[in-house]
Amino acid sequence: MMRLRELGIKIGTRPPGHYNAITDVEGVGVGQAELLEDDLYTGITAVVPYPADVKKRQLFVGRWALDGGDGMTGLGVAEDLGTFSTPIVLAPAAAVGKIYDGLIQYGLGRDPGLTTVAGWPPLVVGIDDSGWNPPARNYARLGEAELFRALQVQQNGPVKEGNAGVGCGLSAFGFKAGMGTASRMLGTGYTLGALVAANAGALEGLCVDRYPVGARLQSQTAKPTGPQSFAAVLATDAPLVPRQLDRLSGRAVPGLSRVGLLDSGTHEGLVLAFSTTGIVQQKGEDEVVEKLRMEDEAILHEVFAAAGEACEEAVLNALLGAVSVEKSGRSLGRLPVDDWVEDVRRYQREKNQ
């Protein structure tokens, strides 16, 4: 297990935050829970957008979906109001109902009225991990217990990558992959963080800072099989409104494409972007006119570029953070590193001269 920067390789020009993780954005926490059984290697990942002791808070959210298909619950509110107020939970698709039901329980605990400012509707992103886990087994076994374990999070801590949470059942480029994260500090004083569940990509397309690493490894691995999908969550403390967040979500795409995760073989992909500045900041009641802040268009390019950089690095962290799996007679190896690290370092040195 390692991270890209530990290999002396950087992506882009902007500096990462303290943990180089989505949790560098103030207030954001990531909780993950795993379920390991004979034929299951699965789990869920929760992005908790603000501390649990905040009773009411409504944050703005934007989306980008491959093929226009948002594989998520809570879509009506996210799309039409541009808001959400719950943890964003990434879960195996077969378990979405049970996770949703658990989040209803969680939301009822926050506000029995199940309102859009205090924990409703649940925002569950279903991820197809059937390449490793039989859906019927996920369906039978995964649920509320894992959800409530995952929701025990600490804000602003490190994030486990690779075989963690929903990442347990995921692979990318024919290698074991899973969860990856990265962050960028912006010149404007804001922070942007990305968390990616990586489950797509063809080996020949794998690039590190545009260097064609996959082409070097072609002969070494099996073809990727199973579903080809990804989900990414972007968080920022830059005050952005929903239309800007839709655009920000779309700017994950160049980064995801540069690394090769998003290519012509990708079936499903969803990017959610939220701003931690919101509408309701611990107030009891709505006011007739809410006070908001919105960043000017002029700084957006900075946030957009950071989104691409952070997503690109997060995917590589998902690969490097993973460990090989052997289970029930099946195995999936991790990305070998020695074959290309020196080449990429040299390439980056030459590029930067």
Add this chain to the structure above:
Amino acid sequence: MNIDRRKFLHLGLGFAALPLVGRGLRAATSSPAAGRARLRDLGIAIGSLAPGTYNAITDVDGVAVGHVTLIEGEGMLRPGLGPVRTGVTAILPHGGDLTREQLFAADFTLNGDGELTGVGPIRRSGRLGAPILLTNTSSVGAVYDGAMGYMLERNPDLFSLPTRPEPVVGETWADFLNDTAGRHVRPEHAVQALHRARGGSVEEGCVGGGTGMRAYGFKAGIGTASRLLSMEERSYVVGVLVQANQGRRGQLLVDGVPVGRGISDLLPARGSTEGDKSLLVIIATDAPLLPIQLQRLCKRAALGMARTGGISTAGSGDLLLAFSTGQKLAGEAATSLQMLSNSFITKLYQGVVEATEEAILNALTAAYTMVGRDENTIHALPLDRLVEIMRRHGKIE
């Protein structure tokens, strides 16, 4: 069917004498007669197009509807224990394996403060490959879970499909009568509703997902209607099913008549004041439509709601879904398609507007007065007064 006033009054009184709520957990489908009346029984017909045989979404060949109604307990709310006034309504778009023979579909969000799961794959592929289920807000997860189990059992290769469908589950808020926190609809109720789905006449009012619902300050719930459409030598049918939980009393219009302003008493008693509420609309047609045309149909259903007086409020989850049974998509390499000419689609629009309006009104005329948690009461639309007002406005002879 028209019935004379004497017969109607007899019907009305007979049902008024029934106990307000059932006793014991009642998870049974009763006969269509369980509803009080249908709008047309009162001599009120909406629009100019003729309805199908059952004047129901099931007039679209292959469409089946099943309810599980959960009514249990009385008295003060004890969260987790009851009283229970909810259920689940299942709509099966055709009798075959939906996941392997998918249908063109589209959705439309009129106001998004609601939930309709499973629209992601519908938007991605333009196809519906899952059953549709309607319930109350806190039961969406359980119903989704039940439907997922049902789909996995029928098609273990569900996750290998090129367009992997997800259960379509919609909700409205039943909290005025129902113990929301109890999450009383469980996955097995969703499966039971799917197993009960049948063609033919559809039970309306306080049934299934509509059990705890109200519209325009009257008891409402599930309603349905259909319209026959003839286009030169061809004929099609469009059917609508609603879960009606929207609108305030003063807004209610029946065939353009301000009935809500004419009945200012019988407001929901006890409990909180009228809140913003929601409408779910499911549209089925056998006309061969592409997804982009189906989305246009969805928008017309919003007009049907508007004709009953609703304005789609800030807190509404007014969510609409349309599908066409006109062609089944079985994954062949190159499917020959049919597409209804856009120059004939206006007639279908008219059918959707009329059927949506009538379906909402059927939910009102079928539903009976219900007492729920904390003895909160939602009164039924008094049919005798409805008829009286309509007569005064010259809508009934």
